[in-house]
Amino acid sequence: EDIVISGVAYNRNLSKISLLGVPDRPGIAAEFFGRLAEHHIVIGMIIQNVGTHGLNDISFTVDRAEEKKALKIARDACKALKAKDVIVDSNVAKVSVVGVGIKSHTEVAARMFAALARNNINIESITTSEIRISCLIRESEVDRAVKVIHDEFALGEAA
Amino acid sequence: EDIVISGVAYNRNLSKISLLGVPDRPGIAAEFFGRLAEHHIVIGMIIQNVGTHGLNDISFTVDRAEEKKALKIARDACKALKAKDVIVDSNVAKVSVVGVGIKSHTEVAARMFAALARNNINIESITTSEIRISCLIRESEVDRAVKVIHDEFALGEAA
Ligand SMILES: C[C@@H](O)[C@H](N)C(=O)O
Numbered sequence: 001e002d003i004v005i006s007g008v009a010y011n012r013n014l015s016k017i018s019l020l021g022v023p024d025r026p027g028i029a030a031e032f033f034g035r036l037a038e039h040h041i042v043i044g045m046i047i048q049n050v051g052t053h054g055l056n057d058i059s060f061t062v063d064r065a066e067e068k069k070a071l072k073i074a075r076d077a078c079k080a081l082k083a084k085d086v087i088v089d090s091n092v093a094k095v096s097v098v099g100v101g102i103k104s105h106t107e108v109a110a111r112m113f114a115a116l117a118r119n120n121i122n123i124e125s126i127t128t129s130e131i132r133i134s135c136l137i138r139e140s141e142v143d144r145a146v147k148v149i150h151d152e153f154a155l156g157e158a159a
Numbered sequence: 160e161d162i163v164i165s166g167v168a169y170n171r172n173l174s175k176i177s178l179l180g181v182p183d184r185p186g187i188a189a190e191f192f193g194r195l196a197e198h199h200i201v202i203g204m205i206i207q208n209v210g211t212h213g214l215n216d217i218s219f220t221v222d223r224a225e226e227k228k229a230l231k232i233a234r235d236a237c238k239a240l241k242a243k244d245v246i247v248d249s250n251v252a253k254v255s256v257v258g259v260g261i262k263s264h265t266e267v268a269a270r271m272f273a274a275l276a277r278n279n280i281n282i283e284s285i286t287t288s289e290i291r292i293s294c295l296i297r298e299s300e301v302d303r304a305v306k307v308i309h310d311e312f313a314l315g316e317a318a
């Protein structure tokens with residue numbers, strides 16, 4: 001499958017809220033996102049990686065304008081679900097490489113990560129789908145990140 | 160934005176390899192995926208959530224047939240990057256709700272998670288994109304998971 005990279009997308013003004021140390025058993029994610037849906041919180045990414053010792057962490061992003069409202073719901077859920085803690089990062093941006101056939105191209109991911117690494121941009125979170133590789137980074141680095149990824153894939157001018 | 164759910168997708172025969180406790184600084188992900196790309200490992204999902212105490216975990220999925228090869232590379236990387244450990248789960252499947260406008264629909268996620276919870280299916284990992292919500296679950300549960308998600312969204316017969 002040929003790689004066709006159509007561009008670099010980005011979102012500024014994000015907050016990432018993480019529920020740390022939730023019990024890793026059925027019903028927890030449903031309860032957490034049920035509460036957020038009830039309050040009509042518009043969520044961006046949802047990320048949960050691997051659990052250890054029966055616990056797991058669940059993060060999600062929201063537009064910064066919704067952070068306060070979302071944080072209150074997350075803190076209430078933290079108590080109800082007996083999670084360990086809620087942390088919030090109000091300084092997050094997302095940068096993504098978008099294209100067809102990306103899913104099976106490990107080297108696209110490796111090149112994207114290397115471009116960020118060469119420019120000393122720390123990758124805080126990663127998610128992928130069939131057509132996109134997304135990284136969460138410091139908001140202050142998003143312009144630089146978009147430029148160095150454009151350069152890496154010779155995509156020409158950023159839109 | 161109206162929700163248009165086009166279906167439920169799934170992948171069986173996956174293995175999830177997790178590099179635990181990597182230093183959370185620029186260059187680590189680039190080195191790790193650079194090694195995997197060098198050996199032409201075809202990767203499915205990549206997941207990294209929130210770091211704590213300067214460390215983070217990075218997971219990826221591969222087709223089970225590639226697990227042995229990928230695991231050797233991950234174990235070598237674990238030493239080179241001074242990560243804490245590598246764990247592998249050889250019994251993983253992915254189930255996804257796919258559709259337009261999903262990104263901002265917290266209730267689609269809540270409903271998908273609730274359908275799995277009602278049927279006692281544990282959600283082991285979660286990633287989302289603009290058009291898809293994906294969960295990793297036990298492979299033995301994938302048929303049931305597809306069915307209960309179809310029912311939840313009244314999608315009719317599974318393809
Ligand atoms: C952690 C959380 O996702 C849990 N495993 C669940 O199924 O709800």
Ligand SMILES: C[C@@H](O)[C@H](N)C(=O)O
Binds near residue numbers: 122182184185188189
């Ligand atoms: C953990 C790893 O992603 C690291 N933060 C990096 O940028 O490479």
